Amino acid sequence: MARPDDLGNRFEQIRQEALARWRALWEDPRALITVGTATCGLAQGAGELLDVLRESSTRLGLEVQVREVGCIGHCYAEPLVTVKMPGMSPYLYARVNPTKAELLLRYVVRDGDPFLDFVMGALQEDELMPPVWDLPRFHYEKRLILEHCGLIDPEDIHHYIAMGGYRALLRSLSMKPEHIIGKLAASGLRGRGGAGFPTAHKWEICKNSPYGSPIVICNGDEGDPGAYMDRAVLESNPHQVLEGLAIAALAVGASLGYVYVRAEYPLAIRRVRKALEDATHLGLMGRDILGTGREFQVRLFEGSGAFVCGEETALIASIQGERGMPRPRPPFPAERGLWGRPTLVNNVKTLALIPKILENGESSFTEIGTPSSPGTMVFSVVGKCEQPGLVEVPLGTTLKQLVFDICGGIPAGKSFKALQIGGPSGGCIPASLQDTPMDYETLQEAGSMMGSGGIVVLDEEDCMVEVARFFLEFTQGESCGKCTFCRIGTRQMLELLTEITMGKATPEHLQLLEELAMDVKLGSLCNLGATAPNPVLTTLRYFRQEYLAHILEKKCPALQCRELTAYYILPERCAAGCDACVGTCPTEAIYTMRNRKKAVEQEKCVKCGECVRACPPEYKAVIRISPATEVPAPQAPRAEKDSH
Numbered sequence: 001m002a003r004p005d006d007l008g009n010r011f012e013q014i015r016q017e018a019l020a021r022w023r024a025l026w027e028d029p030r031a032l033i034t035v036g037t038a039t040c041g042l043a044q045g046a047g048e049l050l051d052v053l054r055e056s057s058t059r060l061g062l063e064v065q066v067r068e069v070g071c072i073g074h075c076y077a078e079p080l081v082t083v084k085m086p087g088m089s090p091y092l093y094a095r096v097n098p099t100k101a102e103l104l105l106r107y108v109v110r111d112g113d114p115f116l117d118f119v120m121g122a123l124q125e126d127e128l129m130p131p132v133w134d135l136p137r138f139h140y141e142k143r144l145i146l147e148h149c150g151l152i153d154p155e156d157i158h159h160y161i162a163m164g165g166y167r168a169l170l171r172s173l174s175m176k177p178e179h180i181i182g183k184l185a186a187s188g189l190r191g192r193g194g195a196g197f198p199t200a201h202k203w204e205i206c207k208n209s210p211y212g213s214p215i216v217i218c219n220g221d222e223g224d225p226g227a228y229m230d231r232a233v234l235e236s237n238p239h240q241v242l243e244g245l246a247i248a249a250l251a252v253g254a255s256l257g258y259v260y261v262r263a264e265y266p267l268a269i270r271r272v273r274k275a276l277e278d279a280t281h282l283g284l285m286g287r288d289i290l291g292t293g294r295e296f297q298v299r300l301f302e303g304s305g306a307f308v309c310g311e312e313t314a315l316i317a318s319i320q321g322e323r324g325m326p327r328p329r330p331p332f333p334a335e336r337g338l339w340g341r342p343t344l345v346n347n348v349k350t351l352a353l354i355p356k357i358l359e360n361g362e363s364s365f366t367e368i369g370t371p372s373s374p375g376t377m378v379f380s381v382v383g384k385c386e387q388p389g390l391v392e393v394p395l396g397t398t399l400k401q402l403v404f405d406i407c408g409g410i411p412a413g414k415s416f417k418a419l420q421i422g423g424p425s426g427g428c429i430p431a432s433l434q435d436t437p438m439d440y441e442t443l444q445e446a447g448s449m450m451g452s453g454g455i456v457v458l459d460e461e462d463c464m465v466e467v468a469r470f471f472l473e474f475t476q477g478e479s480c481g482k483c484t485f486c487r488i489g490t491r492q493m494l495e496l497l498t499e500i501t502m503g504k505a506t507p508e509h510l511q512l513l514e515e516l517a518m519d520v521k522l523g524s525l526c527n528l529g530a531t532a533p534n535p536v537l538t539t540l541r542y543f544r545q546e547y548l549a550h551i552l553e554k555k556c557p558a559l560q561c562r563e564l565t566a567y568y569i570l571p572e573r574c575a576a577g578c579d580a581c582v583g584t585c586p587t588e589a590i591y592t593m594r595n596r597k598k599a600v601e602q603e604k605c606v607k608c609g610e611c612v613r614a615c616p617p618e619y620k621a622v623i624r625i626s627p628a629t630e631v632p633a634p635q636a637p638r639a640e641k642d643s644h
C-alpha cells in the first residue's frame, strides 16, 4: 500500500502530464477550434459543423486542431464554437452554421481577422471584446458544477485533471471516512435529486449499516419532462461526477459503484463509459486506487427510460433485473438496498458538488445560498424565455432574477404568467410571487418543490388548466401501477381535467378533483403518486378563476383549449386579394365572402392554427375567440362564378 508521500508523487506525475498536455493544446502554433457537442449542440447541427470544419480546413490548406467540448449553458445560442488563434484570446461564436464555419476558417484562421461581429464574447480578459463572463447571466451565476462545462473536452481525462480534477479524491484517500463525512455535514449539502435530504446524514447511515459492504450509485435517470441538467453535466464533465462518486465510496467504505443512466441518453453513456475507462487506466479507480490497495470498481447501468426508475428503490430493483417498481421504506436503501447491502444513491449534481466542497472547504460552500439551503443548484430552463439553457445559481436566487435577469425575459412582448418548477412533482408559481427565493422550504410553502432542477417558463398564452393536464398526463402514464390511488386516482383526475378543458365540466368536477388530489397524495406509496397532484393543486390555488371560466363560461382565457376556442378572420383587417391563409388550411375551411375577404367555415375547421401563422404580420387578421360560441355569424360565400 502506498504511503502518503508515494501517493502524492504518483498523482503529481499524472497531474504534470495533464498540465503538459493542456499547455501543449493552447500553445500549439495551430489554431484551436472547439465545438460544443453536448446534445443541445448536436441537435442544432454541431455534428455537421465538425465535419465542415475538418473538411474545409483541409481543402483550404489550414492547419487547425478541432476539439469537442460540452455545454457551456447557453443552449439558446447553439451551435457554439470557439476559435483560439496563437497569441490571441479565444473567442466564442454563437449560432454557427456551416456557412459561418467556413467564414471563421477563412477570416479568423487564414486572415487573422477575429470577425468580431459574430463574437458572443472572449473566453479570457481581452482588449477587443468583453469576456463572456460579463454577460448579464454570469453576474447572477455561481458555477461549481458547471465550472468547466463547455470549456474542456469531456472525453479527455487530462483536461479535467489539468483543471484541478481528482485532487479532492487524492486528499480523501488520506482522510478518515468520518472526517470526509464531517466536512460534508459542515457544508450543509442537501441532495440535488429532489427531496433535499442532508447528504452527510445519508452517507453516515450507509457507512454504519450492519448489512454488509456498501454500494454507491450515481442516479442519472432524469425522466422529468423539460429537465436535462443531469444529462448535460454527464455529457460535459463526467469526471467531476465520477470523482464525487469515488469520494462517496471512500467515505462509506464501498468498493463497488454503479452509474445509472437512461438508455435514451446515448451520448452521456458513451462519455461516462470513456471516463470510467480512462480513470481506471490512470489508476484513479479500479482494483488498486493509486497504489493504496483501495478498490473501487464502477459499472455503467443503462436504464430503460421509465420515470419511476429514478425513484431509488425502483432504480435498485431495475439493477437487480426486476421490474422497476418502488417498495416501501424503511428499510431505506442507505441501510439496506441493492442485493440487500447498504446502498448510497445520490444524484449527479450532488456528486459533482462533492469534489468542490472538499477542495474549496466547507465554509466556501455555506457562504453561498441560504442558511438552510447552502450552495448552488443547476436548473435547466425551457419554455417562454429569451435565453433558455442551463444555469447554476446560488440557492435563494429569486424566480424573477432567473426569468428576467438570467434568461432574458419573455419573448415577443408577452407577459410572464407562471413558472413550473420541480417537474411533474412540482407546481406552478404565479408571476405575482416572482420575488420568491428558490430554496427548499420556500418553494414547498408555495406549493411547489425544487425537484431536480427542471423549470418551464409560462407566458400569457399558456392555459394553466392545460398545463396541469399535461403534467398529470405524464405522471399518469408513468405510474408503475402498484398503488390503486396512483394508478386509478391519477387516471380519474386526468379525465376530470380533460373534461374541464373540453368545456364538459360542472362545478362538481372541481370538487371531485380536489378531493381526489388529496387522496392520491395521501394514498400513494412513492413520491411519483404523492406529488403527482401538485401541478393540479398549485394551479387551483393560484389560477382557480381559469378553472371556473372553463367550467362556468365554457371559455379558455388563454385561448388554448381547442374545444373552447374558434378561429375567426376579422373582416376589417383581412386584405381583399390576399389569400395566404387559404392554401395552408388542410381542410379547405377558409372561403371567400362577397366582399372578397376570407372567412372560416367553423364546421370544417380542425383548429390547427395554420391560418394564424400564414396571415402576414401587417394584417394579423386571423384571431382566436373563446367561448367558441361568440364567433360572429358567418357571411354568405362569394357566388361560385365570381370566386375565380
Ligand SMILES: Cc1cc2nc3c(=O)[nH]c(=O)nc-3n(C[C@H](O)[C@H](O)[C@H](O)COP(=O)(O)O)c2cc1C
Binding pocket: 190, 191, 192, 193, 194, 195, 196, 197, 199, 219, 220, 221, 222, 223, 224, 307, 308, 309, 310, 311, 312, 313, 345, 346, 347, 348, 350, 351, 452, 526, 527, 528
Ligand atoms: C418518481 C421519482 C423519480 C425520481 N427521479 C430521480 C432522478 O431521475 N434522479 C435523481 O437523482 N433522483 C430522482 N428521484 C429521487 C431519488 O429517489 C433519490 O431521492 C435521489 O436520487 C437521492 O439523491 P440525492 O440525495 O443526491 O438527491 C426520483 C424520485 C421519484 C419519486
Ligand code: SF4
Binding pocket: 308, 325, 326, 478, 479, 480, 481, 482, 483, 484, 486, 487, 524, 525, 526, 527, 528, 529, 530
Ligand atoms: S405511487 Fe404510483 S409509481 Fe409509486 S409505487 Fe405507487 S403506483 Fe407505483
Ligand code: SF4
Binding pocket: 569, 573, 574, 575, 578, 579, 580, 581, 582, 598, 614, 615, 616, 619, 620, 621, 622
Ligand atoms: S392571410 Fe390574412 S389577410 Fe390574407 S386572406 Fe387570409 S386572413 Fe386575409
